[in-house]
Amino acid sequence: MNGHGEKEERPNGDVAGAEDAAAVQRSWAAAFWQQLCALLRKHWLTRSRARQVNVLQLIQAPLFMFVVWVIVRSILQSNRLTPGIQDNPNPPAKPIGGIPDCTSNVYLRRDRACLDFIYSPAGHPFVEDLVRDIRRANPGAAIPEERVRGVSDMWAADDFLLANWGTVLGGLHFVLPDDLAGLQPGDAYNASAVQDVGFVVQTNSTTQWFKGQFQHPNSYAQLPLQLAAESALYRAMTGQHGADGEAHQPFKIALAEFPAPVLVTGNIEGQTAPIFVFASAMFNLVIVLYGVVQERHLGLRSAMRDMGLLDSAYWASWWIAESAYAVLSACLIVALGHAFSFSIFTGNSTALVLPLVVLYYLAVVAFGFLLATLLRKPGATVPVGFVAFFLGWIMIVVVNLFATTGITSLPRAALGVLFAFPWTVLGKSFVDLDEAASGSGASGGLTWANRISYCVSDAPTVDMLAGMDAQGTYVSTQCVLPVGDALWVLAVQAVGFLVLSLYLDNVLPDQFGMRRGLFYFLQPSYWREPEGTARSRAAGRAALRDAGEREAPKDAAVAREEARMQARCRAYCRGPLAPSADDASAGAGRNTAEAPVIELFGLSKEYSVRAKGQRSTMRAVDGTWLGVQSGTCFCLLGHNGAGKTTTISCLTGAIAPSSGDALVHGESILTPALSHIRSAMGVCPQFDVLWATLTGDEHLKLFSAIKGVPRRLWTTEAARLLALVGLERAARQYAGGYSGGMRRRLSVAVALLGSPKVIYLDECTTGMDPVSRRHVWELIHRVKKGRVVILTTHSMEEADVLGDTIAIMARGRIRALGSSLELKGAYGSGFAVSVVLKPPGESGGGGNVAADVGAVVARAMGGLKPTESSARLVRYHVPAGMQSDLHELVRVLEEQPQVNDVQISMAPLEDVFLAVTRRAELEAAQDAGDMADAWLPAVEGVSGDTPGGAAVPGTRVRVRVGEERVRGPDGTVYGLTWGQDEMGQLKLHDVAPLSAQQLSAMQQDPSGGVKDAVAAGGSAAACALPVSSQPPRRDSDTPPASRWWQRAHATSPKVRRGRAGRPPPVRVGTLKQHIPPTASNVAALPIPAPPVPAATPMGERADNRFEDAAVVPDDPPSSPGTPVAQTQRSGALHRMRSATTSSIAGVMRAINGRRIGNVGEGGAAQDVPGEAGPSGP
Structure with missing residues (x-):
């Protein structure tokens, strides 16, 4: 409504009623709430439609807990099969057998003969009798003589064992009394002296192990050797020396372990569960990382900020959405822990375990926000997540190793670093929960009441232990971060990581380089809007x-x-x-x-x-x-x-x-x-910033909320804008399925939201x-x-x-x-006149009509020739200097009965654009003193030889960028044609000698000076590549440009090495020209820069000619110096304003800039009533 209470017309053509969709100024709280609700809805829609991610996020927690269950069950089953771990109240006795056969021992060397034992002193009669008795009386099988060897003493035995390692099971070294030391062969000895004989058993003390089977040196070799020696001495004392067989074994020795209860090594769940719960949370962390970084990388957050998005609403929406997923995952983990009957969950109070896991997940989410502020590309999120998982796994292993044995001995600095991360806090708490659930306490583990009191700094007294045992209370003397303290540590981490994320998000540069100061939060302007x-x-x-x-x-x-x-x-x-x-x-x-x-x-x-x-x-x-x-x-x-x-x-x-x-x-x-x-304001960015899983209608409703459009108008405003851009039928389709043009139209609709x-x-x-x-x-x-x-x-x-x-x-x-007409008048090259001829059969038609009209126009316009001629259409270009003759031309054409219609149009805007940008490039090149290499085609009688002997025609010279004419070393004048690449930079793409007519015209042109070109230095081999392989030369005071800027503004295109000594085709966009190399070897000299022509108004152009585009053929010319074909620009390449008229007045209205019509899609003029002048669309 306007001030008079009447309906007013919208700027977009619609009629506004009482409700206007324009954005309204709101309080911070109202804007925050509206944006937060819209962003939460966006999170719900995008996440609910990402089915694969949702399935993975839902099954990963059950999958990890199932893996924990499998690991625990496998270890328990293995323990049941391990005798040393099970309860063994009556261990069986195992008899000690004879000396084992060395040939059956898999741990001895196979490249040498083995020995059952060695002995000393060798050669003593009594010792030899003992060894012979041991061999014959060995239980099981007698020992062959070749598997026994004697040595002089124990020192000789050591030398033999070192020289023949891995070949002997053991050794027997007898220590003889004086009565037996001097015994000679054949002498009798006193049996009572035998009781004073001593011996030493020498064996390898290393325990051998292979495929789960152990070979202990005590039971395998030491005890059999000891039993054999003592049995032989006993028989010598009792007069049974030399008897054969096992019947004369005096002793029956058996070995039995001590009775032992079951080995308690701690609950396996307490060592395994923290790692897999940590892995489950890290899965959510990677999703958070990817989502936040992708929105920033694709420009979605920037687009929302341009619409008025509050940073507080943005981060709050992410925090609430991801915290909801985190709480859901934590509850699922605890529920699965009870379902799998893990004592760490069932043996402790759920009121303590559930808050612990929930706070851990929230802290991991906040840590993910912190990492997201440091990353710029979505592709880096998965590697960063993997590195974080690997480092966190190592930290948890370290905590598990020291938690029950010596964590109090670690330096405080090391503990501070470890417990600065949520996963180590969780690992230490799970160790305490595991010990409490699997200990001797009768209270069923830890509860909320004793979450801190179970941890004591000093060793409890006997009276304290008696009271705790009576109450069934678990006590830990490794008093470092009890579970109760871990709860508030995780809460502080969740808040701290989030605050640090917000701080880094403001002080670190974004993708556009924008950032705040380090102490921005201390400035009053941050908390209230200043005028600035x-x-x-x-x-x-x-x-x-x-x-x-x-x-x-x-x-x-x-x-x-x-x-x-x-x-x-x-x-x-x-x-x-x-x-x-x-x-x-x-x-x-x-x-x-x-x-x-x-x-x-x-x-x-x-x-x-x-x-x-x-x-x-x-x-x-x-x-x-x-x-x-x-x-x-x-x-x-x-x-x-x-x-x-x-x-x-x-x-x-x-x-x-x-x-x-x-x-x-x-x-x-x-x-x-x-x-x-x-x-x-409304913004349609250069690249579409849309969510692939949101529809067009949902996009407009989201941006309406961010822009401040009242909620009651979201639906109608979205429908109206979709209809304006022609997307009403695709309103319910996902933007990811839109074509490129449809996405651009949706971006335009977003820019029009809120009546900007x-x-x-x-x-x-x-x-x-x-x-x-x-x-x-x-x-x-x-x-x-x-x-x-x-x-x-x-x-x-x-x-x-x-x-x-x-x-x-x-x-x-x-x-x-x-305006368009003003620019064409200032920088245009003239007018295009199209003459439509009558067809045969009409009055004036038939015959050679085009030639007749051409002859009349040539007489009236001083020899003006058509640029294009056919049976029905003749086109002329009238230079700007002949503007005053347009009256005469139109009069002459109106008098011709063969003419059906006359169309006059100014030069296309593209010519104006190229002329303006070309002048800017010439100015920049002149200021920088840029030079380029030009290959002058060879002239007759001039050639050179390469070091290889092949003839190479042509000469390479250095010219100023933008120079149009140059004189070669032989005096030939060449014309240089320059084009512009996609960055607007001038590129040389044609060099050709001037004809006699061109030289004559040049001499008549006062501005047609010619510069002397001097060949570039270096041998012919050095000139095999054009200067494009070298950096452009600039003044010494000009700072070097960056790599990408230098590539964009290089004075020469990139090239590839040519074949047979010839340079490759020089590519400039779609232009390609084959230019021969040089054989000259002349010192390089700088060439004076040509004067940059000033802008000349229409009708005062110095060369008085219409510049047509040069179309360079893909194939090289048949001979050096062949001029490149010049073709007229096709009318299909340019849309221009034209006026259809049959009178001089109509022509002059078009010339004077008064808009008569606009060329439509088919090229016909369309009248637009009610608009004139340069302000038209």
């Missing part, structure tokens, strides 16, 4: 100082605009701005003076780049002074890297300008809080089909009323049709400014 006027005015004064030091723009319109905005900047620095008289003239024909909606005061953006170890500065936007009035579609044109997107990013607050300022509806973009600006006053459209029609593009054009034309539309595009047709004001940017600066 002082900072803005200081930036304006600094921009005025910088503008006084810069070179004045060469374009008159740009210079006038800069002067106007500098005057407004001075006024702004003194006080509030008001409309001025200059604003009325700049307001696209409006009668009332109106202040610009967008004002750029010397806006600049610099980037620090590094190349070859040195850092330099590159200016993406270089001091832009500009004002845009309401109701205007302002179009920015420029090559890739010209600064268009950077300018829009500065205006939307996505990146901060390096210097200067901009006002949007009077609000400075330097204000820390841009909620006022963002609530009044400023709309930024960055290449909004990229990827659209012609019908959809035309539909969006009509929509832009409707919504610009009462608004400002900033449009960047690569389509000259789109800029021509939509742009009320067009600015052409090159190298970060605005080079030309004005």
Whole structure:
């Protein structure tokens, strides 16, 4: 409703009732709540539709707990089969057998003969009799003589064992009394002296083990040798010396273990469960990492922030959504622990275990947020998650090793590092819970009441232990971080990691380089919205100082605009701005003076780049002074890297300008809080920022909530905008299934949400089909009323049709400014006249009509020849200098009966764009002194030889970038043709000798000077590659550019080595020309730079010719110096405004810029009533 209570018409053409969908200013609490609810709904929709992730997240907890159950059951089953672990009250006795056979021992060497034992002293009669008796009486089987060897003494035995390791089971070393020491062979000995004989048993003390079977040296070799020696001595004492067989064994010895209860090694669950619960939480951590990092990487968060998203609402939505999943997973873990009857869960109070696991999961989620602020690419989340899991697993193992034995002995610093992570806190708590559940306490483990009291610092006294045993209380003397303290430690970690995440999210640069200061939270401006006027005015004064030091723009319109905005900047620095008289003239024909909606005061953006170890500065936007009035579609044109997107990013607050300022509806973009600006603007970014699993309707409802549209209007506003962009039938389809054009249309609809006053459209029609593009054009034309539309595009047709004001940017600066007709008049190359002839059979038709009309026009226009001629159509190009002769041309054509229609159009906007950007590149090349190599075709009588002997025609010379004519070393004059690549850089793509006619015309042209070219130095072999393989030469005071910037602004294209000494084709976009190499060996000398031509208005062009595009063939010319074919640009390549007229008045209206019609899809003129002048769409 307007001030009179009447319905008013919306700027987009719809009628607004009592409810308006415009964004409203809300309190922080209201905005936070509305955005939080919308973001939570978005989380629910995206996660519920990610079926594979949901299935994995639901089954991973049961799967990990099942693995724990399998491990525990396997270990328990293995323990049941291990005698040393089971209860053994009556161990069986195992008899000691005879000396084992060394040939059956698998642990001895196989490359040498083995021995059952060795003995000393060898050769003594008594000892030899004892050894002979041992061999014959060995139980089981007698020992052959060759498996026994005697040595002189124990020292000799050691030497033998060292020299023959792995071949002897043991040794017997007898110590004889004096009565027997001197015994000779055949002498009798006293039996009583035998009782004084001693012996030493020597065996290998290493326990042998193979495939679970152990061979203990005591029971395998030592005891049998000892029993055999004592039995032989007994028989010698009793007179049974020399008896054969086992019947004379005096002793029956058996070996039995001591009775032992079951071995309690601790609960296996307490050692295994923490690792797998930790792994389950790490699975959630990777999902959190990927989700947060992907939204930032795809620009989704930036797009929401441009719509007014609060950081607090964003992080709160992520925290609530992921905490819900974490609590669900924790409850599932505890429930499964009870289901599998794990004592660590069933033996302790659930009121203590459940909060412990829940707080652990919440702390892991917060830790995931912390890692997400440090990552920039989604692909890094899985490797980082794996590294975190590996390090956490090592920490848990360390805690399990020291938890029950010596954790109190660890340094406090080591304990602080370990317990700074949630998984080690969980591991220590699970160890205590496990011991409490599997100990002797009768209370059933730990409860909430004794969560801290069970941990005692000093060893309990006997009376304390008696009282605790009576109460069944578990006690631990390893008093480090009891479970009760672990609860608050995990809670502090959950909050601390989240706060640290928020801090790093603000102080670390985002993808656009934006960040806050280290102590931003101490500044009052962070907690309340400041006006930012002082900072803005200081930036304006600094921009005025910088503008006084810069070179004045060469374009008159740009210079006038800069002067106007500098005057407004001075006024702004003194006080509030008001409309001025200059604003009325700049307001696209409006009668009332109106202040610009967008004002750029010397806006600049610099980037620090590094190349070859040195850092330099590159200016993406270089001091832009500009004002845009309401109701205007302002179009920015420029090559890739010209600064268009950077300018829009500065205006939307996505990146901060390096210097200067901009006002949007009077609000400075330097204000820390841009909620006022963002609530009044809509942005369609260069690349689509959409969720693949949300529908078009859900996207618009989400952004409506973020933008501040009242909730009751979400559905109607979404339906209205989808209908405006032609997506009403695809409203319920996922955006991931949209085509490229449909996604762009949805992005345009998002930009129109909330009736914004400023709309930024960055290449909004990229990827659209012609019908959809035309539909969006009509929509832009409707919504610009009462608004400002900033449009960047690569389509000259789109800029021509939509742009009320067009600015052409090159190298970060605005080079030309004005309406389409104004730019064509200032930089165009003339007019195109199309003559439609009558067909045969009509009056005046038939015969050689085209030739007749051509002859008449040639007589009237001083020899003007058609550029294209057929039986029904003849086309002429009228240079700008012949504009005054258009009256005569139209009069002559109207008098011809053969003429059916006459169409006159100005030069296409693409020619204007190329002319402006070419001039900018020439200026930059002249300032930098850039040089390029040119291969001059060989002339007759000039050739050279390579070191290999092959003839190589041609000469390589160095020329200034942009030079049009050069004289070779032999005096031949060559013409140089330069093109522009996708970055707008000048590239040499054709060199050809000038003909006699061209030389004659050049001599008549006062500006047609010729530079002497000097061949580049080096041998013929060194000249096999053009200069594109070398870096461009620049002045010594010019800072080096970064690698990517150097690649984008290199003076020569990349090449590949040619065959047979010839250079490869030089590729410039789709241009390709084969140029022969040189055989000259002349010293290189610099060539004076050609003067950069100043901009000449239409009709005063120096060369007085229409520049057609050079189409270079893919195949090389048949001979050096063959000129490249020149072809006329096809009309299908250019959409241009044209006027159909049959009168001189109509022609002059078109010439004077009055809009008569607009070329439609089929090329026919379409009248647009009620609009005229340069402010038309």
